[in-house]
Amino acid sequence: xxxxxxxxxxxxxxxxxxxxxxxxxxxxxxxxxxxxxxxxxxxxxxxxxxxxxxxxxxxxxxxxxxxxxxxxxxxxxxxxxxxxxxxxxxxxxxxxxxxxxxxxxxxxxxxxxx
Amino acid sequence: xxxxxxxxxxxxxxxxxxxxxxxxxxxxxxxxxxxxxxxxxxxxxxxxxxxxxxxxxxxxxxxxxxxxxxxxxxxxxxxxxxxxxxxxxxxxxxxxxxxxxxxxxxxxxxxxxx
Numbered sequence: 574x575x576x577x578x579x580x581x582x583x584x585x586x587x588x589x590x591x592x593x594x595x596x597x598x599x600x601x602x603x604x605x606x607x608x609x610x611x612x613x614x615x616x617x618x619x620x621x622x623x624x625x626x627x628x629x630x631x632x633x634x635x636x637x638x639x640x641x642x643x644x645x646x647x648x649x650x651x652x653x654x655x656x657x658x659x660x661x662x663x664x665x666x667x668x669x670x671x672x673x674x675x676x677x678x679x680x681x682x683x684x685x686x687x
Numbered sequence: 688x689x690x691x692x693x694x695x696x697x698x699x700x701x702x703x704x705x706x707x708x709x710x711x712x713x714x715x716x717x718x719x720x721x722x723x724x725x726x727x728x729x730x731x732x733x734x735x736x737x738x739x740x741x742x743x744x745x746x747x748x749x750x751x752x753x754x755x756x757x758x759x760x761x762x763x764x765x766x767x768x769x770x771x772x773x774x775x776x777x778x779x780x781x782x783x784x785x786x787x788x789x790x791x792x793x794x795x796x797x798x799x800x801x
Binding site: 577579604606608614615616617618621623628629664668672673674675676677678679680681 | 719721723728729730731732733736776780781786787788789790791792793794
């Protein structure tokens with residue numbers, strides 16, 4: 574069964590450092606998303622991406638965040654200068670053309686900012 | 688108005704019992720209501736979903752009941768099993784536009800005792 578793959582599973586970084594979280598969405602999907610889940614809290618929408626551009630972003634997704642689809646398979650989330658409060662689980666999701674809200678999630682990357 | 692409110696926060700049920708989790712929303716533009724199941728260390732997995740043109744959807748032991756006038760929907764897990772112990776999130780989304788972003792509830796931690 575096709576799945577969304579995320580790497581790394583755990584990323585530890587120092588405050589102020591740049592991190593890149595990587596995702597390989599399901600191959601024929603066209604819509605891509607990043608969500609965040611702070612420990613013990615709900616899953617929060619960060620950004621959606623379609624046709625090589627951001628289609629919507631939340632208030633959380635400030636200038637420190639960026640997304641990119643550098644090739645036909647990868648989808649990345651970059652945090653330029655990490656803060657302690659960026660520590661969370663980051664989930665990538667993708668969906669197909671017919672039903673963009675039927676989203677399939679990866680296992681997540683746990684980001685720990687020290 | 689974008690919020691989805693979920694209750695209870697935690698739930699303990701005996702094996703074989705019925706687990707019921709409730710969600711409420713305000714935005715009448717929502718037209719897709721999925722439930723996600725999340726095990727520790729894993730990403731949310733789509734469990735079952737409903738659209739507002741039906742009042743109930745059943746898949747195996749899982750049933751969504753939908754009350755459009757009350758703007759509420761609930762997940763019923765019949766014959767609950769210890770393997771159902773997980774965190775359950777309701778969510779809502781609109782189909783219009785290019786986003787399809789999901790708005791999640793706070794989550795319910797379900798423990799099924801053997």
